[in-house]
Amino acid sequence: MGYSYWRGGRHLDPAEFELFFREAPFGGFGLFLGLGDCVRFLREFRFSTEDIEFLKSAMPSSTEEGFFHYLSTVDASGVTLWSFPEGSVVFAREPLMKVQGPLLVVQLLETTLLCLVNYASLVGTNAARYRLAAGPDKKLVEMGLRRAQGPDGGLSASKYCYVGGFDLTSNVLAGKLFGVPLAGTVAHSYVSSFSSPDDVTPMTLTPAKGQGEGVDLLDLSTRYLKEVCEVIEVPRDGTKSEELAAFVSYAVSFPHNFLMVLDTYNVMSSGVPNFCAVARALHHLGYRAVGVRLDSGDLARQSVEIRKIFKKCAERFGIPIFKDFTIAVSNNISETSMGRISKENNEINVVGVGTHLVTCTQQPSLGCVYKLVQVNHIPCIKVSEDEEKTTIPGSKSVYRLYDNEGHPILDLMAGADELPPVIGTELQCHKLGSNGEVELVVPYKAELMHSIYFEGRGLSVMQDHCGETLPSLQKIRDHARRSIEILSPEHRNLEKPEPYRVAVTEKLHKLLLRLRGTSPLDRDLPRNGC
Amino acid sequence: MGYSYWRGGRHLDPAEFELFFREAPFGGFGLFLGLGDCVRFLREFRFSTEDIEFLKSAMPSSTEEGFFHYLSTVDASGVTLWSFPEGSVVFAREPLMKVQGPLLVVQLLETTLLCLVNYASLVGTNAARYRLAAGPDKKLVEMGLRRAQGPDGGLSASKYCYVGGFDLTSNVLAGKLFGVPLAGTVAHSYVSSFSSPDDVTPMTLTPAKGQGEGVDLLDLSTRYLKEVCEVIEVPRDGTKSEELAAFVSYAVSFPHNFLMVLDTYNVMSSGVPNFCAVARALHHLGYRAVGVRLDSGDLARQSVEIRKIFKKCAERFGIPIFKDFTIAVSNNISETSMGRISKENNEINVVGVGTHLVTCTQQPSLGCVYKLVQVNHIPCIKVSEDEEKTTIPGSKSVYRLYDNEGHPILDLMAGADELPPVIGTELQCHKLGSNGEVELVVPYKAELMHSIYFEGRGLSVMQDHCGETLPSLQKIRDHARRSIEILSPEHRNLEKPEPYRVAVTEKLHKLLLRLRGTSPLDRDLPRNGC
Known part of the structure; x- marks a missing residue:
């Protein structure tokens, strides 16, 4: 894939991938872990001379030499990583991480980021359940x-x-x-x-x-x-x-x-x-x-x-x-x-x-996936007959909405260019997995969940949203405990948890319908999703 | 444990552990893998100065300084590793590896050897089933x-x-x-x-x-x-x-x-x-x-x-x-x-x-264990109400017996000092998991399954039973394929395999009864099992 992007002159196209799971682990909440390992990986990401020699031997002999030269210059300096704080409670289909950068580079990161997040989050969630x-x-x-x-x-x-x-x-x-x-x-x-x-x-x-x-x-x-x-x-x-x-x-x-x-x-x-x-x-x-x-x-x-x-x-x-x-x-x-x-x-x-x-005998793998949501600032979609497998297009923000007792009640995905939810005001939220059923929610607090944890251009700042360097294991542990504690008892329940609501805004819902080609109004409009 | 062995002056007592699983993976045959990794580990086994400094900080302050000095001298030079060839088909309760050496050292190896064999064998067996x-x-x-x-x-x-x-x-x-x-x-x-x-x-x-x-x-x-x-x-x-x-x-x-x-x-x-x-x-x-x-x-x-x-x-x-x-x-x-x-x-x-x-969703772990079978040349036992959890005492050899069509029919454990089975002669075999029920078997071929793969005293020879150095991945793969191919179709069956018989000799059966204290004849004799 990388070679083909390079050969087609698209390797530098600005792209964004999202990392998320489609089904919550063990049927309840997830604990997002592995972020620190991802940041450490990005910091060191490059191909050694030895790696490139091996790739030359493994790739078709028709591969142009220029590609290997390009690979030798690749690192994560064009990559920006947005993420939930490590140790946060997370739910299905919301982006745990957003990875922005040159198409070829962010594509290359896929397997490693998935590998680092999948098991860490799975086993940490399992431990939290114990x-x-x-x-x-x-x-x-x-x-x-x-x-x-x-x-x-x-x-x-x-x-x-x-x-x-x-x-x-x-x-x-x-x-x-x-x-x-x-x-x-x-x-x-x-x-x-x-x-x-x-x-x-x-x-x-x-x-x-x-x-x-x-x-x-x-x-x-x-x-x-x-x-x-x-x-x-x-x-x-x-x-x-x-x-x-x-x-x-x-x-x-x-x-x-x-x-x-x-x-x-x-x-x-x-x-x-x-x-x-x-x-x-x-x-x-x-x-x-x-x-x-x-x-x-x-x-x-x-x-x-x-x-x-x-x-x-x-x-x-x-x-x-x-x-x-x-x-x-x-x-x-x-x-x-x-x-x-x-x-x-x-x-x-x-x-x-x-x-x-x-x-994790009950569920030995967490199915995190890494999906393209935007190239050249144009939202992308992967359509599937299975609604859950259709991706949600475009760069987005996630807001966690809280009730008046401090419990999270709904995670709302909005286009990155949308204004944040207004506290105390009724919001139209289109619930995922419900054919876009509308829920009206009045948040008492709305928390923006993503911050930049790696920003490669120029220099690597590896700061969390408080402006500190990567948190210690102890801090992540404390954050995990608090994240779970503030869940309502129904969402924290191990045996029969109440499903936590994840929704999209009206605007994102319309984009999704349009790119999926199922909006009656937009059926005849040109689809500009890639 | 190590400190206590040392403190009690028992750290150099000659001991033997066996590595085995109690139940075959996925209810069928197992493929024994990870041996090469174990040998590589033994070759390098020692504590760095940094390790010892850490252990000093982690152990009780009453721990004597002499122990840490001793640890700094520890390596696998006193260890002998007997093993099935890597890639062999193996069954429950037979020793895949026998680890002989000073009590403290062979005890220290437990978790690493288990870790290296458990997943390798599990995933390799799973792959073979696919x-x-x-x-x-x-x-x-x-x-x-x-x-x-x-x-x-x-x-x-x-x-x-x-x-x-x-x-x-x-x-x-x-x-x-x-x-x-x-x-x-x-x-x-x-x-x-x-x-x-x-x-x-x-x-x-x-x-x-x-x-x-x-x-x-x-x-x-x-x-x-x-x-x-x-x-x-x-x-x-x-x-x-x-x-x-x-x-x-x-x-x-x-x-x-x-x-x-x-x-x-x-x-x-x-x-x-x-x-x-x-x-x-x-x-x-x-x-x-x-x-x-x-x-x-x-x-x-x-x-x-x-x-x-x-x-x-x-x-x-x-x-x-x-x-x-x-x-x-x-x-x-x-x-x-x-x-x-x-x-x-x-x-x-x-x-x-x-x-x-x-x-390995069907069974995400292989329950290999590492049990002491002999100290100071005296056979040991761990008794359990569950017959399967009672260990089989003493140092032993495993013979694979074949029928006249070249299929393995029974694995026989014998005391290390017993003579090998005689081909063409009826053998009394006490089947495990059957209250010692006797099977009479006439082997057409008997193969001794263990060879020395690491012999630390003096120099490390890492040779397989053919006198070669550790086999390549390709050779192990070929050996695995052949091991599976010669299984009879009933033993190779994925859904309802016929249980493969694992048995002990008459002499080993008697030792087991005596140490377990359930032999009517031996009940009043002194038990010299440790």
Whole structure:
């Protein structure tokens, strides 16, 4: 395509593409993410000598040499990128980004921009849904690296799940590169690597205050185990001594960070008493254990049972911190199971989610597309029998209209040359997906959603609408949280959300009809859409 | 975990992990891929000074300095990697890879090895299924970059779909880095960027033989269009002149590679006659057009109609090549729709697949796990109430047993110290997932599936079992094709495959029972599994 534009002398024609999705992810709202990556890509966009040599070898031999010379001069210096702020809630068919520049260059950007926005937005939206399903109080840990599309897919997942509302990741590189807070877990293999209490030295731990001799923690824990078994009424001989050895060995290494997986053998008859014994021993030495992790079975029910045991221990041992130990769970958690757990009686504090989060099982791809809306300042259309697949022509602005309670009620697309909506005045909005049905809306506030994030001509300014440089991950995360918070509960609903209205102005509606050739008035007029 | 192993003096204990999946992808066979990436990773595995500084900041302040010093010395020089050949058909629960080495090091490798094998094997298996659904003759083009998990997820997809049986990719970087053959497509935006025949110069094309003056191809095509419309009986005024301009402009740029998308306006009333007119004009100048692409509607039915038109043109114009033009299709193709298309009457030569291929919609993750099977030469087990989740202890060999027709019939796991199966002799095999039900099998051939692919001690030899260096992508692709070809039709079946049998030897079965503690004879013996 690029060669043909160049060969036809059209490569510099001013053009505009829009990036949008036709259907909202998971049937609800979308969270727009990936903008920062797009800006960083534009900043560096050019072909290396090596790239051009490769293209020469891959393209037909009839390709003129001048084209490759032109390619070697191409960069994004003619490109202007308008965009929603990263982390905004977005809806179907509105332009998330508008990309203006020379036809050939903005066409070349298509696949990369789509690739950078599609997965980031999809997985971030998915994370936001898990957050809504879990409620605000539970800590959410992303742990999907092993199931992502390779190491870099996993890195994107960790970054954008954090932005979408997760608290922590098990992906250490995401901590190093992006500052995402880290959480590790102990695997079953750690526990099962111990075959007997003799497996390990040293087992001595010095008291937390640093005063006094080191104490043999295995010995101390073994003594407390007897007492624990009596208190929680489980037979002592059902506890695995090799599991106790593993717990003690870990506690000696991490006396301030003792959180153990309980289901290598049996949660109730071995994992729980062994944990309580070691936690009791740590307390004796002035340390505070952190908690436990469950990785199988009925997580909510087990958490309730374990909390009861912790409370009983707290009371019987006179150690109040026992009641507050963290109960973490994992095990193939989906949005549905997360929602179910949250609705049930449960005592879960931390949830680790991997596979279903990063692969977005419910909908593993976001169908963002990149469509031409204008060339040489003439609006373009791609007609389709499917109304949803017909593009909305011309350069446009998007206004988010709010009701008097501060909830967004409708996103209105207007021609870029139209005046903004007047607050407090009735507006005619033609709803998309409804054969242009008119809605009358009186906005209490109208927000212009696009700002320039990259303006290549002359110099690259990469500023958001507040005049600052690209926002930090933390700022994007905060913006995402607020964007979701101000949605009305009906639009935020996970299971049966009320469809959010996206509409076009009267003027844009007429242009659309005219270019589509279905306006009775305009049928005989020349169509100047390209 | 690593710190605790080190702190307990166990970090150098010889250990062995196995990498396997518990359930076969898509309910059928798996294709094992990603081995080369794992070997490359092992070769480079070490912590940079920067990594160690970061870990110091991320780990508890009580972590001893000596640990970080130790980490700075860690590499894969103590690691031995046994593996199936890359591209082999594999089944649930058998070790695809066995990783032997110091406990701490082989534990650290877990997530990366899983990440490298999981997606590569999943997407490669998916590609192989598309190939089976499509049959051997159609060209398959992978075009999923925009829907993958970021640029690198997309690159893995392109690489492993090629290995799994695709012919081409639209991902240019995969061509550059891995030599995957490339195929481009023309987007609708190319066509819709033309608003009138005046949009373009030059429209002249010189004859293929290079003799004679340049001819105005738009003029020539417009003249042929009249004739074409008569022959194929469509009204001339239903053809879009802006589409013809786009086709001509592309043909002038790529006279030897003219393949156009037909559905920007209307396939039958505009796309087809415009294409035929330009193809006729190209032929006049000694060029051969390539074909057309359909991106919407009933692809099989349209392909049949279009082939009829091509044949009619071939006959009426006396140009035989018209009958053989390529008909390429795309539009959200799934394995199911691919299978349906192949079974219907169709004239499709090329199929482009994106979203469902790279995201593996049917099953977006492969659940490979990495489990400890041995420490200090003592077999380990992780017990679970779910029999499938109980690990199979100890270091083992896998033998693939074949019948007298050369089809694999059963994969047999044996202790690493057991003798290989004797050909022609009845073997007792305990089938997995059947409470150890015994099958008697007489193998006509037994193939040992694991070889050493990385042996770090001393020097890295990265040789396959033939003594060669790591096989090329092309060799892996050939091996994958052969592995699938020799499967019996029942095991290769996509919809209702017969489950392939995976079994353990009598000796391994007894070890499993003993460590699981369910053998009546061994219940009172000491369990020496770790």
